Amino acid sequence: MGRQPCCDKVGLKRGPWTIEEDHKLMNFILSNGIQCWRMVPKLAGLLRCGKSCRLRWINYLRPDLKRGGFTKMEDNQIIQLHSRLGNRWSKIASHFPGRTDNEIKNHWNTRIKKKLKVLGVDPVSHNPIEQTEKDVSGEENETTQESISLIEQEESMEVKSEDQDKAKSDFAQVKDQKIEQDEVKTVDETDLLKSYEMLCGSLDVGSWINQETNTSTSYSSQESNNNLSAGEFHSIQEDSLSQWIDSVDSFLPWDSFNNLDEDLFFLENSQCNYMKHSVPKCL
DNA sequence: AACGAGGACAACCGCTATAAG
DNA sequence: ACTTATAGCGGTTGTCCTCGT
Numbered sequence: 001m002g003r004q005p006c007c008d009k010v011g012l013k014r015g016p017w018t019i020e021e022d023h024k025l026m027n028f029i030l031s032n033g034i035q036c037w038r039m040v041p042k043l044a045g046l047l048r049c050g051k052s053c054r055l056r057w058i059n060y061l062r063p064d065l066k067r068g069g070f071t072k073m074e075d076n077q078i079i080q081l082h083s084r085l086g087n088r089w090s091k092i093a094s095h096f097p098g099r100t101d102n103e104i105k106n107h108w109n110t111r112i113k114k115k116l117k118v119l120g121v122d123p124v125s126h127n128p129i130e131q132t133e134k135d136v137s138g139e140e141n142e143t144t145q146e147s148i149s150l151i152e153q154e155e156s157m158e159v160k161s162e163d164q165d166k167a168k169s170d171f172a173q174v175k176d177q178k179i180e181q182d183e184v185k186t187v188d189e190t191d192l193l194k195s196y197e198m199l200c201g202s203l204d205v206g207s208w209i210n211q212e213t214n215t216s217t218s219y220s221s222q223e224s225n226n227n228l229s230a231g232e233f234h235s236i237q238e239d240s241l242s243q244w245i246d247s248v249d250s251f252l253p254w255d256s257f258n259n260l261d262e263d264l265f266f267l268e269n270s271q272c273n274y275m276k277h278s279v280p281k282c283l
Numbered sequence: 284a285a286c287g288a289g290g291a292c293a294a295c296c297g298c299t300a301t302a303a304g
Numbered sequence: 305a306c307t308t309a310t311a312g313c314g315g316t317t318g319t320c321c322t323c324g325t
Binding site (some may be wrong): 285286287288289290291292293294295296297298299300301302303304 | 309317318
């Protein structure tokens with residue numbers, strides 16, 4: 001026989017996550033880490049399947065996520081990477097610490113793709129559309145840089161050739177970084193992991209939130225620790241996640257996470273590598 | 284103010300590679 | 305060696321929001 005099934009889908013909740021569910025999941029993971037996604041919903045008291053929890057964490061709740069719109073430079077890099085990697089979103093996302101594959105995929109489908117089409121560039125082949133229609137062979141094309149340039153022209157009348165050079169050098173830098181990272185990774189990955197864990201662990205979320213709770217008002221309290229033994233969680237009970245996130249947003253400079261990119265480069269190679277490292281695989 | 288269209292994005296589905304039993 | 309669950313990935317769908325009429 002193989003493993004136990006991940007979840008029987010009977011009675012499981014689907015659709016958008018509520019604040020309370022986010023609260024429970026985040027609470028659980030911050031307190032316990034992730035040992036096995038199959039067990040997470042059960043232990044966290046959620047009526048979701050492990051897969052759904054994993055997705056929610058990776059795409060929305062992870063503390064190292066970068067929030068906000070994509071910069072022009074990021075757009076350029078995405079176009080460059082897409083021209084080389086195609087729809088391998090996770091690979092592309094690995095070049096953007098704090099961005100998820102889902103986020104990049106959505107951004108590509110809703111914005112970049114359209115821009116390229118408007119500019120007469122086929123978003124699949126990165127060739128001019130007329131050329132693509134003639135079924136030009138799919139060799140490495142030179143249109144990507146042109147499309148980037150066109151987009152920049154469209155967005156800004158102050159485009160200079162320096163920008164293109166910068167985009168090129170940015171991309172080259174990304175590649176170089178990647179190589180460097182792969183080399184250095186084996187050396188001090190553990191130390192950096194510890195640093196990251198310290199960073200997360202140093203946030204005394206429970207006591208801090210308790211302080212905040214004293215001034216909070218009207219959120220309905222919800223048990224965040226049902227089905228869990230005492231002491232498994234910190235004392236986050238009364239506040240809502242949204243308040244917590246809002247407060248943390250102002251309290252915690254998310255940019256500082258971004259600034260950690262250099263030090264936490266190993267996170268690039270996987271969406272939650274630190275979990276892989278810090279937690280044994282489910283037995 | 285009401286309605287519909289389109290956009291943006293979160294979440295789900297289904298497939299594959301890998302690992303556990 | 306084989307079976308089967310899991311994690312991860314990319315494609316697709318559903319829902320909410322905004323804007324125009």
